[in-house]
Amino acid sequence: xxxxxxxxxxxxxxxxKKDRRWPDRSITIAPVWASVDLRDGNQALVSPxxxxxxxxxxxxxxxxxxxxxxxxxxxxxxxxxQFVRSLIEEGHIPEDVTIQVLSQVREDLIVRTFEALxxxxxxxxxxxNSVNPVQREQVFRxxxxxxxxxxxxxxxxxxxxxxxxxxxxxxxxxxxxxxxDTEPEFAVEVCSAVQEIWKPETGQKVIFNLPxxxxxxxxxxxxxxxxxxxxxxxxREHVTVSVHTHNDRGSAVAAAELAVMAGVDxxxxxxxxxxxxxxxxxxxxxxxxLYSSGVDPCLDLSFSREISDIYTECTGLPVxxxxxxxxxxxxxxxxxxxxxxIRKGMAxxxxxxxxxxxxxxxxxxxxxxxxxxxxxRINSQSGKSGLAYVFERDxxxxxxxxxxxxxxxxxxxxxxxxxxxxxxxxxxxxxRTRYLDTPPEWILQGYEVESREKHIHLQATxxxxxxxxxxxxxxxxxxxxxxxxxxxxxxxxxxDQFTEQALSSGTRARAIxxxxxxxxxxxxxxxxxxxxxxxxxxxxxxxxxxxxxxxPEALS
Ligand code: KIV
Ligand code: ZN
Numbered sequence: 081x082x083x084x085x086x087x088x089x090x091x092x093x094x095x096x097k098k099d100r101r102w103p104d105r106s107i108t109i110a111p112v113w114a115s116v117d118l119r120d121g122n123q124a125l126v127s128p129x130x131x132x133x134x135x136x137x138x139x140x141x142x143x144x145x146x147x148x149x150x151x152x153x154x155x156x157x158x159x160x161x162q163f164v165r166s167l168i169e170e171g172h173i174p175e176d177v178t179i180q181v182l183s184q185v186r187e188d189l190i191v192r193t194f195e196a197l198x199x200x201x202x203x204x205x206x207x208x209n210s211v212n213p214v215q216r217e218q219v220f221r222x223x224x225x226x227x228x229x230x231x232x233x234x235x236x237x238x239x240x241x242x243x244x245x246x247x248x249x250x251x252x253x254x255x256x257x258x259x260x261d262t263e264p265e266f267a268v269e270v271c272s273a274v275q276e277i278w279k280p281e282t283g284q285k286v287i288f289n290l291p292x293x294x295x296x297x298x299x300x301x302x303x304x305x306x307x308x309x310x311x312x313x314x315x316r317e318h319v320t321v322s323v324h325t326h327n328d329r330g331s332a333v334a335a336a337e338l339a340v341m342a343g344v345d346x347x348x349x350x351x352x353x354x355x356x357x358x359x360x361x362x363x364x365x366x367x368x369x370l371y372s373s374g375v376d377p378c379l380d381l382s383f384s385r386e387i388s389d390i391y392t393e394c395t396g397l398p399v400x401x402x403x404x405x406x407x408x409x410x411x412x413x414x415x416x417x418x419x420x421x422i423r424k425g426m427a428x429x430x431x432x433x434x435x436x437x438x439x440x441x442x443x444x445x446x447x448x449x450x451x452x453x454x455x456x457r458i459n460s461q462s463g464k465s466g467l468a469y470v471f472e473r474d475x476x477x478x479x480x481x482x483x484x485x486x487x488x489x490x491x492x493x494x495x496x497x498x499x500x501x502x503x504x505x506x507x508x509x510x511x512r513t514r515y516l517d518t519p520p521e522w523i524l525q526g527y528e529v530e531s532r533e534k535h536i537h538l539q540a541t542x543x544x545x546x547x548x549x550x551x552x553x554x555x556x557x558x559x560x561x562x563x564x565x566x567x568x569x570x571x572x573x574x575x576d577q578f579t580e581q582a583l584s585s586g587t588r589a590r591a592i593x594x595x596x597x598x599x600x601x602x603x604x605x606x607x608x609x610x611x612x613x614x615x616x617x618x619x620x621x622x623x624x625x626x627x628x629x630x631x632p633e634a635l636s
Pocket of ligand 1: 120182208255257258289291292293294324326
């Protein structure tokens with residue numbers, strides 16, 4: 081029998097705060113960010129980072145602007161210890177960056193942790209113990225008093241060790257692990273007890289870091305729990321309140337955001353949310369959420385590709401193509417209607433300026449070093465507008481509206497056949513084959529145009545191998561060519577559509593012309609011609625369109 085049965089799980093009736101104020105607030109300044117990539121992130125990897133990879137990630141975090149970085153659990157292993165030593169001894173820590181280390185509450189571990197930090201200018205020493213009822217009962221078999229004692233003992237050990245190492249500017253951090261599963265009044269009781277020992281009122285603020293060690297509720301419940309803590313913690317002004325959310329239900333970012341609305345000062349998390357199980361809170365997402373709302377995230381994320389690459393090199397983990405703000409596909413539209421809206425929106429933004437406001441693009445991808453050529457990509461879902469956009473953007477060609485449905489049909493057939501995306505250069509190939517390539521016997525070899533007696537007199541030499549000369553006159557060059565051709569082709573088709581365009585400098589030709597002919601039986605042929613000038617482009621386009629619709633023997 082399947083175990084898939086939701087009745088195996090207790091329905092939750094979580095903590096609710098009646099007088100909550102956080103829903104009416106918005107975030108107007110970034111919290112203090114603390115990266116725990118090198119500790120919580122690292123301890124969750126299949127192959128934890130060696131010192132070299134840790135240093136590479138540390139340097140990336142510094143470059144991004146992190147000022148507080150948890151660098152490891154130095155008492156846990158020699159590698160961890162050595163890494164902290166090398167950071168200090170080799171001078172890798174900038175003056176304005178504070179390293180943070182974690183330790184369990186055990187005297188030998190705390191002593192070793194302080195040893196690891198010897199010589200650091202400043203450091204955050206972070207201790208934690210579980211305070212939630214499940215762990216109290218099942219793991220530690222202790223009552224509230226016993227668990228509070230663990231925290232108090234740890235706080236005393238840290239306080240004492242710090243006094244033995246006075247050359248470092250110490251900040252103390254305490255995490256009541258699994259805060260979100262704990263009775264809030266008990267968490268406040270434990271934190272207050274720790275606060276009495278650490279005496280922040282006499283100097284440096286302490287950090288109380290409230291973890292959602294395992295995420296079990298909707299983020300609004302977490303926000304209520306945080307606001308309650310802030311309302312009841314004595315001596316709030318001496319405390320930096322921090323949150324540390326995990327992503328078991330996929331809402332770690334939302335939980336941290338609502339916690340900031342509830343009043344916390346600091347947020348711990350990792351790049352791309354790497355961390356235990358489903359991960360930690362993703363700082364990149366939260367920072368970009370602020371950025372895209374006009375709030376300075378106080379982190380530099382402009383070199384997003386490098387951030388992703390270094391992250392992947394160091395952790396061995398890929399970045400999902402759908403990852404918020406950073407994924408490969410997050411600024412790409414394949415669907416025709418989205419492409420159309422983006423094309424129009426971009427044109428309007430370029431004209432009007434002001435705040436960024438383009439449909440389907442929450443930010444300008446260039447802010448993160450991304451390219452506009454990623455924005456519209458073509459597959460079988462794409463429409464005419466997307467094609468037009470790619471042609472304009474990559475090839476400087478404005479496809480006329482009358483040609484788009486036909487060309488889009490060719491592209492769609494091709495992408496359905498291959499079942500894949502069509503690159504911009506492949507699009508140009510299709511366009512070339514369908515419209516620009518001229519049957520050899522219709523290639524314009526040379527021409528002369530003379531204006532005489534209010535008429536254009538044209539002499540055109542056509543054909544690659546066998547050359548023919550056509551002569552005719554008319555009110556314009558197109559009429560002159562038609563008249564010249566009509567002497568040799570019976571039932572010459574009408575010119576049904578005609579669009580001429582100058583090409584921007586830097587492209588191969590300076591003019592392009594698009595022509596569609598229509599025979600008396602309704603059959604249409606489209607072609608394009610390029611030329612050094614518009615006359616050459618027009619003549620070649622008309623010759624190609626006529627040539628595509630005529631058998632070579634049609635020429636008499
Ligand atoms: O998730 C957690 O509770 C932790 C603590 C050590 C802060 O990582
Ligand atoms: Zn954690």
